Amino acid sequence: MYSHGSESLIKQAREIQEPELQKFYSRLVKLLQGKELSHETIDSLQRLHLILSATKYTRTLPSELQKRLSSLLSSPSEQLQVLSSAVLRETLPLSGQERNYNQDNTSQLNSHAAALLLSQAGSRADLSSLCAQLLRSLESRPSEGPSHSLTHMLPILNTILTHSPECLTEDHMTLLSKKLVDWLRYASITQGGGASSGGFFTGPRSRQPVPIAELDGTVSGDFFTVLCVGQGFTEDQWMNVFSFSMLRHWLLTYHSVSNGNTAADTDDRSEVDGSVVSMVSATSSTSRLLPPKERLREKAFQYCQRLIEQSDRKAHKRTDTELQRACLVEAVCILDCLCIEDASLVFRAFPCIKALFGRLSSDLSFARVLLPLAQFYLNHGEMAAVDCECVWNLVFGRFPADLFNDPFLAHELLRFLRVNLESLQLRVPQYTCSFPNLLKLLAWDSPAVVDDFVDLLPSLVTAGTAVELLHTLLDLPCLSATLVLQLRSASLPICEPGGRGLLSLDAFRNPSYRGLFLFLLRGEAGSGDTIDRLSTLHELLAEAVDWPRVIQCTQTVPVLLHIFFNKVITVADEKLLAHLILVQLERSSLLLNIPNYIKEIHRVFSCHLLRLCKLHPSLVVDQSHELLEFAGTTANVYSKEEIYTHVVWVLGEYLSVSCDSRCSVRLITSCFEAMEAVLFEITSSAPPPGASSPAPRVITTLMSALAKLASRSHDLIPRVSMFLSKLRKVARGGSVAWCTDEEDLVAIVTRGEELWSLLKAPGVAQSVLTPPPHVTTPQWHQDTNVAMPLGLRALTSLTHSQ
């Protein structure tokens, strides 16, 4: 599709030299002077556009050329209009060129020229003038005219609303509200020009108007909407389409509850002022007496109700069926908008909404329509005292469980959660327990939705579910593999063996392993933190470790773990934090066997283990049994170096009486002995086959930890000294089996010597190795003992002895 030809065209366009370019410009000017529209002119204009748009640096055209192009904007040939506006869009407007906003003939502004003016608007003032011009032409023009001549105006107005809603004055808004009402509710109900009179009226001469039809072919019995068809369309029917297309945006901009600010505040939906009851909107028969804004509201309401009814018809064409769904989404959103503005409409709207929900809720293919319905229930369900449980069961239950592989639904569902987070946390208690289901969206398509989960995950971390959530996050790659297997299992026939290397598929279908997979695929939290046979599960999924989907998933888990830990320290008590430490130690060896993944997880664990212990040093004494067990296992040095190093460090640092009064001499001694044994072992022999030599950091950390412990229990000092002197002797003998790099060995030995000399002065050793907090976090100016003024005062009183 993308050929070398295209590539070289772009290169040529970028690298065209100035003299050649100038020649091209003058040739083009000459061509444009001619009266006929030649093929060469079109071609040259097109090439000019390519030259200008191929580079991000702007080229300025000679003013003669630019003036000619500007005049082409109003050419009768559409090709010239398109090309000239395209070219002018890629250049700068001539300095001093007056914008055509105040010309009288803006009513003849074609759509391309108008779009160009819009894109060149440099300030709010420009937009205001353009807006005023368009609306002036709307007021003044006669109602007949060439088709589509008004239609381009509404999109431009809609754009102006996006960027600068205050451009419209009160009068403008009133005028447009009236026009919108006319177009939406009172468009012709007969078919437009060119409608043949066949079908309903016999006789070739019959010129009677033919009524519009519904999408299923029946004659339409009510006002015209976007879901009505005819052979041809009248101007106001076109305006009906354009009006509905911009209706929601109009309502959001000008009809929001907090009418003072013009920016649509779509997030602020949870607060509905129940006391705002518009008395006039109670009945529709009095609508003719309503002010324009309220009248538009009423007509919009009727339009949406009609669309909902029309969407139940069976359309003949597939594109129309899709349009019906899009219309349902739009209609429900607009109703939601209207009900926020006027709470009394809720009672009129709910029967219709409920009926629609009942009609669609059993059909998952309507999932994307059901989300706006859920939004409606969330915003207004409480007020209407409607039970919303079935809605939430769908949104948090069936959608993520069955439709996790629909990227559009995933995006919209997660956006729904993000936008309504506060409201959901208040009103939907099952939200925080639904993470096993929600995480399926992440497990399936991590790159696309990880950004959403970065925002949502903190809200899912609660004290009650934290441990289960941690386990679930660690097993996300397993979930990813399981979802792949689930889909494959559904599509491959049962009897076909997973021949092409899919042992995992056989395992998935095997009844004796069912429980493992069912646990991963569970929908709600609360049935257990994790399963006993995790290692079995990991083995069964061994061939999934190089599936791209699984690998993409593993790359997102570390980030989410960081977010998890950052949040959990704010909601957890010490007991829970202790439990989390244990989970970290336990799971460090229970992960799906992907080396990069394991390494990254260990790194995250190390970081947060450190943080937790820094925040709550007493945790170390509290969990000393498990930490000691971990630190005393030599195998951990080789398989979990990162975590091991940190465990040893926290033991050395925080296993002291000053951190926790329960710390006894016996505890310190047993810890010392466990670590001493490991240190001896790793520095006396070569690493086991398959493992690399321990990093110098592990050894020095062990040595430092032993020294710190010894400084607190002086009987241990001789043992440390003995080890360190032995180490020096061994190192002097040349290379050793456990350390391959000579520089590393020197560093280790140097550290050993430093520690040895420090321990010769036991009293000092403790404060050097474990400085008390007021030394490590000095607050000189805040500390009353060292504050300058106090010091000066003391000196003064000493020198002035009376």
Add this chain to the structure above:
Amino acid sequence: MVRCFLIHTVCPLSAVAPGESRVLYSRVFGPDEGVQFAQQRELSPEERRLLQKEKVAVVARQVCSAVSLSREASGRLLVETVPGEEALALQEADSGVVRLRAGDPFSEEMSVLWLGVQSLGFALVCESHENLLLAEGTLRNLTRHCLEHLHMLGQGSEVLLKSNRIDVLLSRLLPCGQLLFLNHRFAQSLEKEVAAYMAK
């Protein structure tokens, strides 16, 4: 509303750095975002245009990486289609949506819907609250028309040399970035106008 429509490459190209994408067509609707913001109004028109081009390039890169990750994960083999098989190419296309956070690169949050048709990507940058069902249908329709009218399944460069056709297509089906609720009759009427233009 739609802020931007673009067509760009999604395959690794020898001419550009890996991960970079060549933008073949881009159309940003409406005035520059900076119109609302005081400090951006201090930028000169050249700087504004440069900024706009950079933003489009960012979108292209994001979509490019989303397409390649999606294709990698699904493991589906790319089916080569030839001119005449536009409907098949569209059916086989990968699709998805990327969320762009506020500020990165547009000032508000945006949703980018994308279609990956072999080595090219078609992307629609929509405001986040937009009706994505309608946007998806519009994107598919636009893509089908582009593939057909510009013979994009072949080796030609019409997408570069006949970009005015895309402009006209957009002016009918997505005027100023406005998504339209078009039933098959309205769509037919507009498509007839487009076809008449293309025939010139």
